[in-house]
Amino acid sequence: MVRLAGRVAEAGGASGLIQAFKDQLREQTLASNRSKPIGSGAYGVVYESNIPGNIMKQHHWGADAAGGADLVNEANLQALASELGIAPKIAAIETFPGGVGNRVEMEDIRRNFEPHKGRKIAPDQPGRYPTGMDAVRVNQQLGQLALKGIDLGDRHSGNVVYNKMTGRPMQLDFGIATKVEGEMQVDALTRATTDGFTAAGLGDIAEIFHDTVYDLLAGGQVAEAMDVAKQGFSRLQKIRRVNSPVDQLVDKVKKESDLFDVISPY
Ligand SMILES: Nc1ncnc2c1ncn2[C@@H]1O[C@H](COP(=O)(O)OP(=O)(O)OP(=O)(O)O)[C@@H](O)[C@H]1O
Numbered sequence: 001m002v003r004l005a006g007r008v009a010e011a012g013g014a015s016g017l018i019q020a021f022k023d024q025l026r027e028q029t030l031a032s033n034r035s036k037p038i039g040s041g042a043y044g045v046v047y048e049s050n051i052p053g054n055i056m057k058q059h060h061w062g063a064d065a066a067g068g069a070d071l072v073n074e075a076n077l078q079a080l081a082s083e084l085g086i087a088p089k090i091a092a093i094e095t096f097p098g099g100v101g102n103r104v105e106m107e108d109i110r111r112n113f114e115p116h117k118g119r120k121i122a123p124d125q126p127g128r129y130p131t132g133m134d135a136v137r138v139n140q141q142l143g144q145l146a147l148k149g150i151d152l153g154d155r156h157s158g159n160v161v162y163n164k165m166t167g168r169p170m171q172l173d174f175g176i177a178t179k180v181e182g183e184m185q186v187d188a189l190t191r192a193t194t195d196g197f198t199a200a201g202l203g204d205i206a207e208i209f210h211d212t213v214y215d216l217l218a219g220g221q222v223a224e225a226m227d228v229a230k231q232g233f234s235r236l237q238k239i240r241r242v243n244s245p246v247d248q249l250v251d252k253v254k255k256e257s258d259l260f261d262v263i264s265p266y
């Protein structure tokens with residue numbers, strides 16, 4: 001009795017003891033769920049949360065230090081993207097001493113979103129990447145992120161899912177993402193726009209646009225480069241449809257484009 005009373009006091013009274021018991025139960029559920037992961041990669045494991053409708057992403061031991069893949073930084077950048085509606089909402093970040101077992105809880109998007117297979121860039125390459133209209137829409141979202149100062153990389157097919165009804169992409173895995181400004185921000189926006197135009201079958205526009213921006217950057221005209229990059233991106237945003245087969249675009253932008261008029265003064 002005396003011992004129990006002591007423990008109750010240590011745990012902060014009866015309510016503290018109940019909380020400690022709940023925490024213990026939660027850890028047991030999470031450990032069990034972790035043994036049946038939804039996904040598992042080089043850096044971590046994704047499994048169901050104890051809260052239905054949420055998932056946990058947890059890094060393997062040592063991954064944060066070794067790979068420079070800081071889970072907290074990752075979650076913060078994803079939270080910004082989720083405000084644009086293009087990444088799962090973050091529910092919580094839990095950190096532990098030494099970073100061991102750090103985990104992020106977020107919305108489970110599997111009900112409404114599904115992966116698309118994508119295509120290999122080269123036959124001998126292992127990864128698959130979004131193609132056609134999927135790639136256009138992914139790059140539209142990467143451009144939106146660039147405008148918010150986020151450069152999101154590693155967009156292989158395992159890191160993007162698509163709304164089952166509308167096909168709208170949702171970005172997973174902010175493990176390779178950085179905050180950008182100045183030249184780096186222009187660069188991020190230009191890459192997204194160039195890749196988007198190329199995916200839409202507008203390779204010639206992509207090239208002229210790309211070269212114009214980088215000529216300006218090379219000349220130190222960062223503000224002007226950003227201006228052209230934004231104009232180009234606003235044209236990319238207007239592309240809504242790509243005919244199949246993939247590379248034959250309903251070339252709305254090309255016909256109507258005044259991008260060349262925009263670029264020519266520079
Ligand atoms: N919010 C989510 N809802 C449902 N499933 C998810 C969610 N986030 C990730 N997943 C699943 O877990 C897998 C791995 O997630 P993520 O890519 O974020 O982790 P990772 O450890 O960085 O993986 P990798 O090293 O393979 O890139 C995804 O491919 C997806 O299948």
Ligand SMILES: [Mg+2]
Binds near residue numbers: 041158159173
């Ligand atoms: Mg991944």
